[in-house]
Amino acid sequence: MTVLEIITITAGLGGLVALAGVAVLSRLRTLRAMVVLVVVVAVLATLAGVVAGIFKMAIEGSARDTVLGVVAVGGLVGLAVAAMLARRVVAESGRLAQAVRASDYVAPQGLPAELQVIADALEESYARERSLEGARRELVAWVSHDLRTPLAGMRAMVEALEDGVVTDPATVSRYHAQIRVEVERLSAMVDDLFELSRIHAGTLKLSRARVGLADLVADTIDQTEPLARAKGVRLAVSAEPIPIEADAGALGRALGNLVVNAIRYTPSDGVVELRAFQDEDAVCVSVRDACGGIPEKDLERVFDVAFRGESARTPGKDGGAGLGLAIAQGIVEAHQGAIGVVNDGPGCRFDIRLPLRG
Ligand SMILES: Nc1ncnc2c1ncn2[C@@H]1O[C@H](COP(=O)(O)OP(=O)(O)OP(=O)(O)O)[C@@H](O)[C@H]1O
Ligand SMILES: [Mg+2]
Numbered sequence: 001m002t003v004l005e006i007i008t009i010t011a012g013l014g015g016l017v018a019l020a021g022v023a024v025l026s027r028l029r030t031l032r033a034m035v036v037l038v039v040v041v042a043v044l045a046t047l048a049g050v051v052a053g054i055f056k057m058a059i060e061g062s063a064r065d066t067v068l069g070v071v072a073v074g075g076l077v078g079l080a081v082a083a084m085l086a087r088r089v090v091a092e093s094g095r096l097a098q099a100v101r102a103s104d105y106v107a108p109q110g111l112p113a114e115l116q117v118i119a120d121a122l123e124e125s126y127a128r129e130r131s132l133e134g135a136r137r138e139l140v141a142w143v144s145h146d147l148r149t150p151l152a153g154m155r156a157m158v159e160a161l162e163d164g165v166v167t168d169p170a171t172v173s174r175y176h177a178q179i180r181v182e183v184e185r186l187s188a189m190v191d192d193l194f195e196l197s198r199i200h201a202g203t204l205k206l207s208r209a210r211v212g213l214a215d216l217v218a219d220t221i222d223q224t225e226p227l228a229r230a231k232g233v234r235l236a237v238s239a240e241p242i243p244i245e246a247d248a249g250a251l252g253r254a255l256g257n258l259v260v261n262a263i264r265y266t267p268s269d270g271v272v273e274l275r276a277f278q279d280e281d282a283v284c285v286s287v288r289d290a291c292g293g294i295p296e297k298d299l300e301r302v303f304d305v306a307f308r309g310e311s312a313r314t315p316g317k318d319g320g321a322g323l324g325l326a327i328a329q330g331i332v333e334a335h336q337g338a339i340g341v342v343n344d345g346p347g348c349r350f351d352i353r354l355p356l357r358g
Contacts, residue, residue, distance in 0.1 A: 006052050013048030017041055031093065032086035039082035043075035135305055142306045143193065146321045150182045192323040195253075196305065199330030206247035206334055213276045213283055214239040219252055221274070224259045232268030235259075239276035242283055245357045246335055254331040254339075255285060257324035258350045262289035264320075266347065282337075282353045291347040299341060303329045328352075 021041035028034050050067050053059040059067055095108045096119055107123035109116075157175045160166045166175060198204045217239040228235050262272040270290035277284055294302065294309070301307045308322040332339040337354035 006049070006056055006058055009052035009056070010049035013052060014045040017044045017048055031089045035082050035086040035089065036079070039075075039078040043071070043078055046071055046074070139306045143189070143321060146189065147186065150186060154179050154182050189321050189323070192321065192327060195327050196323055196330065199327065199334070204250070204330065204334050206250060208245045208247050210243050211246055211248045211251075212241050213244055213285070214241040216244075216246070216248060216252055216255065217274060217276050217285070219248075220255045220259055223252075223256055224263060227260065228263050228272065231263055231266075233263050233266050234269075234271045235263075236271055236273045237275075239274070240278060242276070242278050242356075244283055244354060246354070247331075250331045251335065254328035254352065255287075257328045258287040258352075261324060262287050262291070262347075262350075265289060265291035270346070278356065279353075281356050283356055284354075285352045286349050288344060288349040289347040290345075293343040294341065294348050296343075299343070302341060303339070 018041060021037060021044075025034060025037055028037060050059070050071055053067070054064055089112075092111050092115055096111060096115055099105055099108045099119070100122065105122065105126045107116075107119040111119055157179055161172065161175055166172055195204075217237060221235055221237055225235065259272065259274065266272055266289045272290070273286075273288040275284075275286045275288075298307075298309055302309075303325045304322075305326040306322040307325075308320065329339050332352050332354070335354055337352060339350065339352050341348055341350045343349075
């Protein structure tokens, strides 16, 4: 009846109790039951030691009664505290559950730290979801408006041609040309919407390859030169031949959107400046125009889906749907880059910054 024997028996019995406790614990589904179980296991493990002592007759007579009494009282106190703790945990998580079930979730305050983290994270994600949902609804409303207006015009022209209301050759060919322009604009818009939905759904797959930055810029210039010439805007270009790992098609599209905007908002005789260069461990492409500056309050919003500067939402001759910059941003971010805008000189400057790989 050495102390070692008592400790060994206590450890053995305690281990059994713990094993049984763990087995039961995995079946429990409520926090309340789990907390109570923890206390019961602790009390039983202690009792195991006492029982071992009694068996080995290390504890006898009044000492035995005293120890049993102490363990019993300790167990009861433990159970009472456990019950209180369980109640508190259940009540606090109940508060969280109730807030989640409410139609308008607001994070409850003063929860235990772990629950508070969950509650706050939920609030953030609900807010994000709400604003996404709002943006989506706005987009659908605006886009359907922007689709409907040219469609109505086209229908009128087609009907006029069909009914023979318009017969003089000049008007007929003007109508045909106008319809073709509208069809092209609408299909470009549908392409943009498709691209944007892929970006938002996270299914935009980049096929990266090694491309020269200067080549990318040259391609963009080739595509936008006719527009610039028609508008009387001069394109000034300087590009360093830096090799980058990028999806040339996607990045070219992002850059094209910036240049088209710059040409669109620069008055004739103005200059649009395109620069591509290396800045430490990043490559930068900047597009500077002579638009006269973007109002401060709009600077943050130009990348929003369907944001257009003018308050009137009737598409003008070359008015867009407000998708170009959102697409450019999505593509640049898919390349782990960043895009920004500042007012600079006679207009504004859009900067794309891409990390230089390897
Ligand atoms: N270079 C620029 N200079 C001045 N304002 C600009 C410039 N680029 C964009 N903006 C403003 O930001 C808005 C959003 O631009 P974005 O390219 O997203 O749409 P959009 O050009 O109107 O239409 P889309 O690109 O879909 O044809 C524009 O309507 C315009 O008000
Ligand atoms: Mg645009």
